[in-house]
Amino acid sequence: MRVPLALMFLLAAITAPGLTMAQEAPVITEWTVPWAYSRPRDPYAHDEETVWFVGQRSQYIATLNPKTGTFMRVSLDSGVGPHNLIVDDDGTVWYAGNQKSHIRRYHPDDGEIYKIHMPTRAARDPHTLVFDHKGNIWFTLQGANMIGRLNKESEDVDLVRVQSSAVRPYGIIIAPDGTPWIALFGSNKLAKIDPDSMRLTEIVLPERNARPRRLVATSDGLIWYVDYAKGRLGVYDPASETFEAWDLPSGSRARPYGMAVDNQDRIWIVETGPKPNNFVGFDTKSRTFIASVPIPSGAGSVRHMMYYEPTNTVWFGTDANTIGRAELP
Numbered sequence: 001m002r003v004p005l006a007l008m009f010l011l012a013a014i015t016a017p018g019l020t021m022a023q024e025a026p027v028i029t030e031w032t033v034p035w036a037y038s039r040p041r042d043p044y045a046h047d048e049e050t051v052w053f054v055g056q057r058s059q060y061i062a063t064l065n066p067k068t069g070t071f072m073r074v075s076l077d078s079g080v081g082p083h084n085l086i087v088d089d090d091g092t093v094w095y096a097g098n099q100k101s102h103i104r105r106y107h108p109d110d111g112e113i114y115k116i117h118m119p120t121r122a123a124r125d126p127h128t129l130v131f132d133h134k135g136n137i138w139f140t141l142q143g144a145n146m147i148g149r150l151n152k153e154s155e156d157v158d159l160v161r162v163q164s165s166a167v168r169p170y171g172i173i174i175a176p177d178g179t180p181w182i183a184l185f186g187s188n189k190l191a192k193i194d195p196d197s198m199r200l201t202e203i204v205l206p207e208r209n210a211r212p213r214r215l216v217a218t219s220d221g222l223i224w225y226v227d228y229a230k231g232r233l234g235v236y237d238p239a240s241e242t243f244e245a246w247d248l249p250s251g252s253r254a255r256p257y258g259m260a261v262d263n264q265d266r267i268w269i270v271e272t273g274p275k276p277n278n279f280v281g282f283d284t285k286s287r288t289f290i291a292s293v294p295i296p297s298g299a300g301s302v303r304h305m306m307y308y309e310p311t312n313t314v315w316f317g318t319d320a321n322t323i324g325r326a327e328l329p
Contacts, residue, residue, distance in 0.1 A: 024329035041317035045308035054082035096126040171214035226256035270302035
């Protein structure tokens with residue numbers, strides 16, 4: 001097993017336009033996954049010794065113990081196409097069977113894998129999962145053009161079809177007020193859903209060629225999104241229904257993808273256009289970029305990220321077959 005890579009970059013060496021200098025930068029460590037070319041992605045830290053992730057190409061869910069560098073693999077059925085996972089407080093793992101039209105749960109105590117099918121064949125590709133404030137699971141279905149909600153107790157699945165066709169529901173978050181927000185990646189739109197009525201509302205972004213891919217919410221209820229096509233970070237204020245946007249340090253070639261928000265309302269984004277990918281920080285209070293750190297492995301692409309507050313870290317998987325951790329300043 002390769003020794004983890006660790007690297008610190010001082011921001012004094014960064015010359016990207018619009019970047020505010022700081023004394024410290026995030027420290028990035030990567031662990032090489034022992035199953036080659038498996039596309040490890042979407043890690044979820046359950047505790048300081050257990051980080052779960054999926055192997056999208058190689059049909060597994062697995063854990064990394066970052067203290068020892070050891071991995072544990074749970075092999076899945078052929079063709080499941082695990083895309084994303086989230087973990088309950090009790091250690092139950094929920095993952096999307098993206099190619100088999102279901103969501104599965106797994107608990108390491110008994111090793112049982114239980115399958116929950118979608119209620120219609122049209123809901124063919126559960127994509128990204130997120131817990132709401134009640135502990136239920138909301139998820140996107142990109143190809144099916146739907147958003148779903150799974151009630152964990154009853155196992156009922158409610159589906160909402162997006163009115164606009166082929167808009168590719170992609171990233172999904174739950175805002176502080178409990179509202180699910182979705183990035184409609186195949187369009188220049190966001191969407192929100194009233195969890196009581198299940199009514200979906202589309203919000204059109206100011207630029208026709210924008211393509212929002214992932215999004216986060218800050219503690220003040222603002223909705224932040226990355227514009228993959230134009231290389232920008234945007235924000236929408238639901239109260240005033242206004243927008244603002246900033247060019248990322250790499251500009252139009254940035255291809256921003258994975259993003260996360262920390263407990264200081266700083267936003268962390270990976271630019272997947274540059275080689276190596278850059279791990280970029282943005283301070284939402286000063287509205288300035290505060291960091292841009294190359295990912296040591298090159299990354300290839302970072303598709304989704306998770307902030308783990310107990311250790312002030314952001315976790316991510318890369319197409320370079322690594323699991324990465326950014327220790328935030």
